[in-house]
Amino acid sequence: MADRLKNKTAIISGGATGMGGASSKLFAAEGARVAIIDRNAEAAEATVAAIRAAGGEAAFWTADVSDEDAVNAAVRGVEATYGPANVLFNHAGTIVIKPFLETTLAEWEWLHAVNVRSMFLMTRAVLPGMISTGEGAIVCTSSISAVAATPMEVLYDTTKGAVHQFARAIAVEFRDRNIRCNAVCPGFIRTPHGLREIEDLQALGVDVSDAALAAQQGRIGEPEDVARAALYLASDESRFITGTHLFVDNGFTAV
Numbered sequence: 690m691a692d693r694l695k696n697k698t699a700i701i702s703g704g705a706t707g708m709g710g711a712s713s714k715l716f717a718a719e720g721a722r723v724a725i726i727d728r729n730a731e732a733a734e735a736t737v738a739a740i741r742a743a744g745g746e747a748a749f750w751t752a753d754v755s756d757e758d759a760v761n762a763a764v765r766g767v768e769a770t771y772g773p774a775n776v777l778f779n780h781a782g783t784i785v786i787k788p789f790l791e792t793t794l795a796e797w798e799w800l801h802a803v804n805v806r807s808m809f810l811m812t813r814a815v816l817p818g819m820i821s822t823g824e825g826a827i828v829c830t831s832s833i834s835a836v837a838a839t840p841m842e843v844l845y846d847t848t849k850g851a852v853h854q855f856a857r858a859i860a861v862e863f864r865d866r867n868i869r870c871n872a873v874c875p876g877f878i879r880t881p882h883g884l885r886e887i888e889d890l891q892a893l894g895v896d897v898s899d900a901a902l903a904a905q906q907g908r909i910g911e912p913e914d915v916a917r918a919a920l921y922l923a924s925d926e927s928r929f930i931t932g933t934h935l936f937v938d939n940g941f942t943a944v
Contacts, residue, residue: 695720695926698766698771702754702811703781705732707880708830709711711912712778712919717745719920724767725749726760726811752805754781765812773818776923779808779829784882786889790841797844804848808855818869824867828922829856830915831872833938838920841893853934860932869931871922876938877902878910906941 693775694812696735699716699718699864703709704725710732717723717740727733733749740747752759767774785796793941808829819825834846835853841852856872877883877897902909923929 691765693719693920693926694776696730697775698722698724698767698773699776699778699780699923700724700726700767700774700815701780702726702807704778704831705729705736705749707882708875708878708912708915709778709780710736710920711916712780713747714740714745714779715913715916715920716776716923717747718743721746722771723747724771724774724888726752726754726763726767727781728753739940750813754811755802757810760807760810760814764811764818768818773822774815775819775822775825777815777819777825777827778812778896778919778923779811779827780919782830783806784842784845784886786845786893787842787888788841788893792844800844800848803844805851805855810853812846812848812859812870816863819868820863820866825863825869826861826923827868827870828873829870829876830919831856831874831934833874833876833936833941835872835874836877836936837942839890840895841890856934857932864931869922869927871927871931872934873915873918874934874936874938875915875921876906876910876936876941876944878912878915883909904909905944906939908939910937 699721704713705727750763753764831852832849835849859870
């Protein structure tokens with residue numbers, strides 16, 4: 690077991706499955722006390738069990754991270770168990786794929802709540818503890834969609850644009866308190882979310898075939914690819930890096 694997060698408490702929202710689950714396991718393997726906050730209690734329990742079976746330390750709290758009271762209660766629970774968080778990985782999020790003119794106001798507000806309001810609520814709840822300890826690292830999951838628009842994803846792209854700037858603005862405001870904030874920006878990744886995105890886009894006539902993905906990013910990414918990037922941004926190895934966007938897309942946005 691390595692120790693890049695030794696003696697640190699790491700909160701991971703959406704940390705039960707996919708890229709979040711891979712990050713929970715990797716952060717624990719690197720010595721962190723991992724606190725998963727996720728609405729999927731069954732999956733979170735399974736991930737915690739896997740971490741403990743591997744010799745790591747982890748627990749989970751069930752919460753809808755777009756709900757203020759639920760977030761505050763979960764963070765209080767984490768702090769009562771592990772103390773203030775040193776690391777926050779704002780990973781929870783989802784997607785809506787449909788033609789723009791068919792997108793409803795309810796969908797617009799719901800996705801902004803899940804993808805953007807959740808980061809505001811989680812960060813606001815965790816920051817006082819980080820300030821009290823004198824240091825902290827925040828990582829937010831943005832996306833290639835913050836800078837590379839996709840048809841049928843106006844709503845999703847807009848939320849990720851907001852995440853992009855949220856991470857940068859937090860970095861600037863809290864730099865003098867030794868708190869860093871960065872964004873990790875995945876391309877197409879082999880997760881339930883990523884595979885559903887590909888399927889739904891194809892059904893709407895957008896070319897995300899194997900050949901198209903090969904041309905854009907070489908191959909589909911793996912959850913561990915993103916987890917390793919998030920680990921770097923969460924660890925002291927990136928102590929002079931804040932307000933940046935780390936693209937994990939094998940060149941998608943460079944083409």
